[in-house]
Amino acid sequence: MASTSKSNPGHFFEDFSLGMPLNHATPQTLTEGDIALYRALTGGRFVQYSSAEFARGAGYPGLPIDPLHAFHVVFGKSVPDVSLNAVANLGYADGRISLPIMPGDTLRTVSEVIGVKENSNGKTGVVWVRTRGFNQRGEEVMSFVRWVMVNKRDASSPAPESVIPDLPKVVPGAELTGFAGMDSWDATLSGSEYMFEDYAVGEKINHVDGMTVEEAEHQIATRLYQNTAKVHFDAHGQKDSRFGKRLIYGGVVISIARSLSFNGLANAGHMLAINAGSHVSPLFAGDTIYAWSEVLETAELSDKVGALRLRLVAVKDQDPGAFAYKGEDGKYADGVLLDFDYWAAIPRKC
């Protein structure tokens, strides 16, 4: 009997149409086991994700899942339907993490195509999707837009009508939700005395420390999120690729850079929104990640809680105190890995 094709070929550009719903497979229950692994893989020390006692005192229902961890899980589910044939992950926008995700919660992912545009080469197109994560009670825990460049199955297929979604450059501070009360916040236990009022727009923070990433580490992390994009796992298959080796999932870079940002932003561990993000250059095993941040904006969320809008820049094999970013030509400097714009909650001074 001949072989059959029951494996998932993924979607090509022609398969995406405006408004098309994508119900993604393999909902995932997150547990204390996931929390321990995420910490061990990223070096996370933000106190509300480290101490159940601290978290409860600060208004969380218990020791929560780091929202960035949950983001990778929600994202991972969308890969087989959105980006299996993607050439590039182009960007993120309008990400909102609106509910705490707790151990025992089961996350399910649903996407909708909100934009399509064929590229002028006729071989690829850009697809925009809004991806939503839901818990087992059907509550939306997060929502974000991403866009990817996807191969066409057949270059001769006609181009669809271009629809480019109108996306906010920034989630407005006034629309941030899902933060904890932070009524009680022991700055000794959290690791830093610097609160909301201590940060000023324009300030740049050197996170100093470096973290080298091994093949085993990024593979274990990426499988933890059930992200199965081949380029991260198949060294044999990658031999003939552009880089000749496995590429590290960009989410690994975001998480390690965020963990490094503890050193300077220890109280700003709670990510509320993702405004924008670019994976500027690829990371490979053996490279060392460093990070720096810039305060872009501030917002008062309550009497006790503020928010910092931060640019998190990850760089490779270089002193982050040089604050490498873009040159005068607007191009990213050598060694910049990640340009990530997000909001984080941080307690206010009493």
Added chain:
Amino acid sequence: MASTSKSNPGHFFEDFSLGMPLNHATPQTLTEGDIALYRALTGGRFVQYSSAEFARGAGYPGLPIDPLHAFHVVFGKSVPDVSLNAVANLGYADGRISLPIMPGDTLRTVSEVIGVKENSNGKTGVVWVRTRGFNQRGEEVMSFVRWVMVNKRDASSPAPESVIPDLPKVVPGAELTGFAGMDSWDATLSGSEYMFEDYAVGEKINHVDGMTVEEAEHQIATRLYQNTAKVHFDAHGQKDSRFGKRLIYGGVVISIARSLSFNGLANAGHMLAINAGSHVSPLFAGDTIYAWSEVLETAELSDKVGALRLRLVAVKDQDPGAFAYKGEDGKYADGVLLDFDYWAAIPRKC
């Protein structure tokens, strides 16, 4: 004072006699921590082991331990008493996984010698054992036979009377137990629309994806199962061995090949029985595993549940779409790692 010998020397061929019971040490409690690690190490996505909500809806008592994970744990316990001095792990037969294994369960392993046969060289012999796994309530959760080639302590010891157990080539479909009701099964969430009726005997399925294995990964996995066979961990000691390096535990190959089989067999995640298995050639760190399956037999278990008898073949550093297996001479083709014959439960079409 002279040194003493309190370390476990393992059993040699002469130590095994027919009917000899082996009560293995270090029962192990499996938890959500084990589930997270198993997923992160193998890339598992079968939905009943990923989502507690889905599992409950499909008739499981909650999010279960993957039976193949539990098999490695039950097997691992037997290594110090059965195969510490083994030259080779020759085969498996008559494996039955009869009860769900849940987080919090403690697994204990007991074996019995059911066959012995000295080899004609007088230096080694083959030992057959039936190994049983029990939970903390004393219920048998699985049972399997394996046979290993073991060194003699002293080549001049007399040969025992040969007893070769009569083993079934296949666990009959009618004897399969331990499957869930599968009354509710959302094919969108499980990741595939292909159910029992969609698979035909003789059909071959290319699982497409590849997974490269690192030293750290197989060591972490093998320690998770408390399998302590030296060849997997001791690079210094292996320098003078036949291969000159660490060998990867065969169970790592089975689990990764099974995880790869999600792509084509997403609904057949629940292993019910192990009919036969051979580790055809060794895997080393840096190698990439690919897999393909062949449907060997089908069985109807209930109105809602069927079973597929599958041959799972893992290959190394080559396209699994070539379906490499055996040549006309009956010898395995180059690069075949594993030939594994098992039964899996799969929902029927309503």
Added chain:
Amino acid sequence: MASTSKSNPGHFFEDFSLGMPLNHATPQTLTEGDIALYRALTGGRFVQYSSAEFARGAGYPGLPIDPLHAFHVVFGKSVPDVSLNAVANLGYADGRISLPIMPGDTLRTVSEVIGVKENSNGKTGVVWVRTRGFNQRGEEVMSFVRWVMVNKRDASSPAPESVIPDLPKVVPGAELTGFAGMDSWDATLSGSEYMFEDYAVGEKINHVDGMTVEEAEHQIATRLYQNTAKVHFDAHGQKDSRFGKRLIYGGVVISIARSLSFNGLANAGHMLAINAGSHVSPLFAGDTIYAWSEVLETAELSDKVGALRLRLVAVKDQDPGAFAYKGEDGKYADGVLLDFDYWAAIPRKC
């Protein structure tokens, strides 16, 4: 705007003064996820940390956290305040682990400076701290002293008055607390028939097995403990260091050597006290750890429980059966990694 310095610079020698309290950040809740990871990273098989059923029968409240695991966590918290600018970790003394640490417990660390002494070179000094770990109920679960050599910020700062604490060479056996009742102890399940009475002072035990350590493994373990000392993680930064590469956290060596000691000391899994410890030489990824033990002293703790005072010696890339230790000149032999003196509880014969 100029960059700011909100990152933690760590303390220099001048910053430490006698009696100075150090309240360390990021208390950490330990869970079943941590237990699974610790086992998978170290190869632990001591039965009271493997089986919840066995543990309960032996008088533990349930499946406890291995005290050595908890030690690394309590220790890790102290790194940012004590040893970020340390040149060397010189020793441990008077370590007492006095309460079981259970999944769900949150550990917090507090230290006090109990000694300071500037070195004659005027560039560094030695600081002694007593470090205490507390659970979420405020109960002290462990206490130990360590001393480190720390850089001065400014060589011209005046030397403080030298105070060298008076430390016990050994925690007296009569002061050991925190052991379980061990009323019930199944020697088959624990993996060894050798009990308290079977060990004699002066006896040396070869633990036989070897374990090779990969970069990914020690990094994952060290992050699990939230120990952030740069030398373990930053390959780029270490290029210009003395060794030119990452150093493995000494605690990884202790834990792996202890796990290897299962083979010969399977019933002595419960560490009660740390009398002394030296990291004799550094371990690097790719090295293989072997271990041997010597019985230094014994103590009867109850009718059912005894304690062995053990010297645990880890060696690198050599047969531990050679019992390499110190030469006639009192210097450690080549390849000795660790000299660790501790007490462990072990059941008595009935």
